[in-house]
Amino acid sequence: MSQTVEYTEVERHTEPKGFVNHWIFSTDHKVIGIQYLILAVVAAFTGMALSMLMRIRLVWPDRSYAFLETLFPVGAPDGVMTPEFYLAILTMHGTIMVFMVLTTAPQGGFGNYFLPIQIGAPDMAFPRLNMLAFWLTLLSFLTLMAAFFVQGGAPGSGWTAYPPLSALQEATTAGIGQDLWIVSIAIFCIAAMLSALNFIVTTLEMRTEGMALMRMPLTVWGWFTTAVIGLLAFGVLLAGGILLLMDRNLDTSFFIPGGLVVSDRLIDREGGSPLLWQHLFWFFGHPEVYIAILPGMGIISHVLATFSRKPVFGYRAMVYAMMAIAGLGFVVWGHHMFVSGMSPYSAVAFSVLTMAIGVPSAIKTFNWIGTMWGGRLRLDSPMLYAIGFVSIFVAGGITGLFLGQPALDMYFHDTYFVVGHFHLIMGVAAVLSMFAGLTFWFPKMFGRFMNEPLNKLHFWLTMFGVYGVFGPMHFLGTLGHPRRYADITGVNYLAERGSAELHYFITIAAMILITAQFIFLANLLWSLFAGKKAPENNPWEATSLEWAIPSPPPYDNFAGRVPVVRRGAYDYSLPGSAKDFLMQHEPDEMTQEPATRDVR
């Protein structure tokens, strides 16, 4: 093997001319990645605003806000939010956050931008398909937002849209809000499947010479596994959505049983089952949790290794754990249905499988701590976010041990305990991994650093904020507080035991948490134009291929010369090496240079 870096010559892609072709209708995976990220940021702040409205409505139900009356004359007459409006913003908050934020940013955003570069490809396998997927996702988002402004307003059946409530016009506020919701989700499913297909083909077919599967960065494994899950899961939700749309508009009865009486009127349908929807929905819905978190797991492994200056502890175990999570993720959906009325015998099987999926999660956690153990930690902001992720991942995951046991889930199901659990493990953990990813890759994407003190301030406020918001929700759960209540004063056993005080505390913590996010947004926008310039290609002294090219990367990433990969993705602190990292394309012989300092 030669001692110099080797390259494979590939055909150059010609850069499109003009602003529109370059930045709007672009087939460049980097531009599409940024488009997904912008969509996710807009959606995240929309969803966050809705959550703030929910917190306000719960604590100060009678207060009037003039801007609410202007925006939502029906949902908030005289500026006071109605219970129906509370359910509408609850539904929209969940839908926006799960689909438009947690599914777009980790995969469509960072995955699009960095997967091709990290495997040494000039673009995704199907650039036009990629563009189509983004524009369909945007259409889906706009369709969803339109539901706010139609007659009857946004739907109030929750992000899970359980029929018969979601299927019967008679049972809820009449209007096409729920139909728009379904159409939006259906479009999103199609876009997600197209994108997943693209990710899978790109990973399998476009790797540069030497990039064996077991040399890929764990980020790539995260995106690849997520794509496989997405391809298999979204189709089921799409089918369910089409059936629900037919139940609403074509008088079919897939989910509506016979003999229903709503407000003293007999409904002329028969033969359907409400449980069928729940099976279809959660067959998608549980894997969706892993769609949101697996890319984040990859990013966290990547960042922890880079900033600990150590190889990932148990690389193979990490890859197998991702595969185990993906596989088991498809056979645990029943734990969302322990108390749904399905056979209690099947709950036993779902319980054992659910508890088993805790094992790969534990493997990953211990390997993350193992990666840090014996390292030389650089506590820059990406590393802080990654450490915060591990802390939150444990805090959110551990309560799954309660919820995975049907006997205990009977008490906690549909209480605030569940709300606290899934927000920590799926929401906060995934979002922290996005912060880690953004601060880590920002110098690569834009050639500038984000402001470090502001990032640290944001990190600490966020940590205190999320524990302050979602920690007490577990205590509301132990009091037996049902979720999705528009008003919290009606239940005696809660009022007597201090639930109002907990709610008040949560709302205050939420205000701090949301304030912190504006600090991050301001930092992001400021740093884009005025951040400190990143000095060279590889400011973090990282090993993967994106750090071998200029910042920001040129149009076709490697300008026609893709480096040949010589080693795995995490050769940090290799004994005998002059520096404490060897990039994936750097040859072995460089390790023969005399060491400049003592190495154990």
Place this chain on the structure above:
Amino acid sequence: MALFTALVIWLLALALLLPAWLGPWGFPEAITPLARQIDSRMTLTFILSGVIFLLSQFALGYAVLRFSRKRKEAASYVTGNDRWEMLWTTGGLALFIGLSLASYSAWAEARFDAERHAEGDPNRLIVEVVGQQFVWNMRYAGPNGEFGPTDPQLIDDSMGNAVGVDRSHPMGADDLIVPRMALPVGREIEIVLKSKDVLHNFFVPELRIKLDAVPGLEGRLRFTPDKTGTYEIACSELCGLGHYRMRAFMDVMQPAAFETWLLEQAQYLQ
């Protein structure tokens, strides 16, 4: 920075765990043997998960503190350790599956017998609970001890026939339909759970059990309350705009008082 980070991680972990352990937000009183059995499994899970939680958070904070940049030595080149991987894989598997199996009997007791219509206490009291937007209806079989047939065509809330019982049928004439549940203490109860319109959920925190009322299906729950008192049934499945105010009361009373209550209700019917 390293010290600060480690301290905050430990502080936040304690801030989450200590109030759960020592705070005033524990479970409400358990009023059935089954509820107490579930509580013991709760305690077991809480102890085990609490230990794992604290150890993990401690290890994380310690790693930040111990291996900070100030450290003189270079990072060690360790790519993994198969023994450790085996340890936490098998250990985790045994622990998690073990927990699942440990609470199996409580789940079986809560659901299996009622599900397969197993013979229980022949003297058990059957109460039909029918959810609708946004009230609970409780039906008792009345003096003849048998429920009359129902037909959705006969449902008429304004006539007090919220469940559509056939009043012309000899078994249905004396069925009681009341908005409040009364139960005798110390006797086995079987709840037959139904819904007229959308999903609802029957949840009494003191019973520790919860089950969806699904239109088209009959859910069954058995329990034996051994403490008198008034408890609340708060709907725990989103059922529409009035979900938050869909609740009812459950009075567990002495058997004699219960018989008196039944007679009173039967008189109202006439």
